[in-house]
Amino acid sequence: MKKILLLIAIVVIAVLGYNSFVPQKTQTQRPRPIPNVVVAKVEVMPIRDEVEALGTGRAYESIIVTSKVSEIVNEINFDDGDIVKKGAVLVRLRSDEQKAKVVAAEVKLTENLRELERIRSLVSSKTIAELERDRLQSLIDTTRAEVAQAKAALNDRVISAPFAGRLGLRQVSMGSLVTPGEQISTLDDVSKIKLDFSVPERFIQELQPGKLVEARAVAYPDRIFKGVVTSIDSRVNPQTRAVIVRAVMPNSDLSLLPGMLMKVKLIKQSREALLLPEAAIIPIQSKHFVYIVGADNKVVQQQVTLGIRSRGWAEITEGLDIGQQVIIRGILKVRPGDEVKVQQAENFKFAQVEDTEKAA
Structure with a gap:
């Protein structure tokens, strides 16, 4: 047993002596690589404030022939x-x-x-x-x-x-x-289609004849049918708290049939606004921020105020100016003050994205 302990002591002393005489390699810290980020310029684009609903198409005139x-x-x-x-x-x-x-x-x-x-x-x-x-x-x-x-x-x-x-x-x-009342056939005037759909009562103040609508039918997924609001019902349904709105849309090729279910967009307002992809928005508690890339390629955190959101886009009402570069991809890799390599995003416009979604 004494021999074993003596042997262990000799090995420990030898190792310590070797470490004391052999110079250790200096550990060098590698510089952190400059991250790549994708930025988009703040631009003014068209935006629409709209209400979505489901509607049923009806013939402009319709009778049972008797x-x-x-x-x-x-x-x-x-x-x-x-x-x-x-x-x-x-x-x-x-x-x-x-x-x-x-x-x-x-x-x-x-x-x-x-x-x-x-x-x-x-x-x-x-x-x-x-x-x-x-x-x-x-x-x-x-x-x-x-x-x-x-x-x-x-x-x-x-x-x-x-x-x-x-x-x-x-x-x-x-x-x-x-005999009287017996159905011989039906007759429908489908050169125009009446489209009836329900809108929540909170939007009543913004409803009026002349508003534009866009509708889609399952039978024609690649087509958008446009019409105009002609009338609003005089009563609100007490069960659904909604009002029936009627729009009329042309149907010159007779593609739409009475009874079709259609997805409707009522365009309440169309205007120009500063827009950014929602991916650029950094929510922190009740506030919202974005990362701006300055002229020296340094990241700056900027608080912004948001307006309405629509299909992956957010309206910026305060905090940004036209032409500023905002990081939309690579946000998790950077912090305020970091230097970055900038890559411009594809030149997608809000309207183009809308058109792509409509055609999808």
């Missing part, structure tokens, strides 16, 4: 989905009886008019009393009413388009009996 009378279908002049003009005859019902009544009433009227002409000279010569002439005049007026009534009944057997539009599916066949 008959006023019960009668047999004699003629059908349309197919499913036809586009028709105003006044186009869609269906003719059997009308032989009504035509005969019109003829009979017109014959009766002609006879009464002939009789009136015959007795006028007799009244002038005092051969017939004026009372007889007045009675015949009343009879003529009644017969004219009968003619008008017979023609109206005849016209009821002809079903026409009250406005231009696109027809739906045909629901009747030749020879079928139609």
